[in-house]
Amino acid sequence: MRRALPIFVVLAGLLVAIAVVNPYFLEPPAFLAFVKRAAPLVILAAGQYFVIVSGEFDLSVGSLVTAEVVIAARLIDGSAEATWPVLALMIAFGLIVGLVNGVVTTLLRVPSFITTLGMLLILSGAVFLWTGGSPRGALSEQFRQLGRGSLGPVPWSVLILAVVAAAAVWATRARFGHTLVAAGDNDRAAALSGVRVARVRTVAFMISGLSAAVAAILLGGFAGVSAQVGKGLEFQAITAVVLGGVALGGGRGSVAAAMAGAFTLEALFTLLNLYGISGALEPAVQGVIIIAAVALGAVRFPRARAAAAS
């Protein structure tokens, strides 16, 4: 946790800065609205954490979100009865995409950067082909409730986020989490200690696919159906994870810090927005952050062995 601390300080600082400009921000309704807006990215970051800490990448989550939303809209087409079966189908689709990413990466030994970049193109191409450019159909009202509605004062998406966060933290503390980090730190040593490296990495990709499915359910309700809904989310998620101090290449960092990184990114965008800075600047800001965060990590943990040894 020592290593995770800086991101929480940065996050707290940003929240205070927002509150200075907008005093209502820390009141429950406004703050819950902020968390609700951040929820999809935080969930994606949690999923991406598992892949990154195991030493891989998942670039396919953005177009997976788009594909999920577009497919759901077409299959539901406004019908209430179709809602629950389609939700189940979305979850299954996310898991299957993750499984394919994992199997191709671990068994066929294609670097995950290429596997998931390929999956990104396959999914976005398939969506384009299927929709001809403009998605058809509509989500049902029940479906949209999950992304925009609330249970009393608390938005559904915040509750779902809480469940996801708890599950993610539990998973990192379970045997699975420990063996996953071991695979990310040194896959050879892990394998020679009995870790099923290919299996735990594949499960990590499936978690990432699952998180994309859940994020798609929330975003579909929140933002509606479009062929752009998931655009750029893979880079936002990776930026968030790196910002949380998780090392690219694996083996270092906590899921709580990765999720805090996602909140921080969202808070930063909110702040820029409050100052009237164009949203068009967001990608540039993200680019600066991801480079700076990785550089900082490299400076803090130089590859050189402890200088004092022998």
Next chain:
Amino acid sequence: MLRMTGIGKSFLGVRVLGGVDLEVSAGEVHAVVGENGAGKSTLMKILAGVHAPDEGTIEIDGRSVAFGHPVEAQRAGVAIIYQELTLLPERTVAENVFLGREPVRRGLVDRAAMETATGELLKSLGEESFGPRDLVRRLSVARQQVVEIAKALSLNARIVVMDEPTAPLADHEVELLYTLVRRLTARGIAVLYVSHRLREIFDLADRITVLKDGARVTTTEASSLDTAGLVRLMVGRELDSYYPPRAADPPGEVLLSVRGGGNARLRDIDLDLRAGEIVGVAGLQGSGRTELAKALFGAEPFTTGEMTPRRPRSVREAIAAGIGLVTEDRKAEGLLLNQRVRDNALLVARATGAPQPRTGVERLLERVRLSPPRPAQEVRLLSGGNQQKVVLAKWMTVAPRVLLFDEPTRGVDVGAKAAIHDLMRELSQDGMAILMISSELPELIGMSDRIVVLRDGRLAGELPAGSTEEAVMSLAAAS
């Protein structure tokens, strides 16, 4: 020729060197010895310009020098050859020798000049088995060291620092290195020789400087010391016996047995490992020593032959059958360097779903004599000896019946080495069957209850406890 006076250095407030003096004359082999953490490497890195000293002066030929960067040390005639070689494997020998200083003609690299110059350097080192155009990747580690030395000579090095040069070498290659060192000193070059292997030091060194806890204990003529005396200076106490006593009881039941085991690298392996017995494995590099351990452990499984317990096809099957392997390269294959001691110790238990030790990790760390036993420390910050103890703890959590050790004390200081030997004997007395591969013959002979010798992937023979080094070598090297 070289005089370092009052050298001191601290890292993050921890003093690792203080008031160290070192004088080296031309044509001398000067050994620098000490336990891990004694400050040898730091002193050498100061000389090579990697670290700047906090205090003290360095003079070369009476002129005071201060190095802000390794390149400045190189220009002053200091070359350092690290334990891990720094050559580019996919480039040729000549390209490596002239890396960054390629001779240029009309704006292009003058390959012909580079290769001629490299060829001459190699010839002057008596090296004829490879040429300037060979790819470094194709050379053995010993030959790669020759390339490093040729590079040093091309820089007009007058002081050559060798940090554990024999660690990656097989026994028969060590002789080549000796020859090389002697050729250097014959040219008036001073060689600073850092090593854990005491025998080499007595074979090569004219003078010995002993460091302990960052200070110089003494500098003395090598001829005035014997091994026991040197060890006493290094550890500050008498290690009255290097090795724990052998098993008093006859070995118990057979816990592992192979008949006719074979794969791509091994043939006709017959082997029994019994409870309470330490079986040593001798053999030259490439004889199949490591491959034997990996086959028994299911990492590169046997494809033929009978084995009890059932021939493992994977590491997990081997672990489930009660077999563990302490790998040769603990950093690459044994440890999660960025993780805490605790997570490393629990790795096997977690990976296989075995119950975690009831007595707790702390007890286990005490048992392996980790000092200090701090479970929350990251493993990369530990000394080699402590790292190896963590590897041992990792296996002890699952209480294997058979434990295979591949070079258990490589790169480990004298004190930790004795602790690891004691522990191995203790485990064996508790009824474990132990197989120990070692290229250090005194260790092999001191520890083993019997020694099997491998040659070209087959068993060349078996020797009883207390056999001589000559007996082992003649079996291992006979053609």
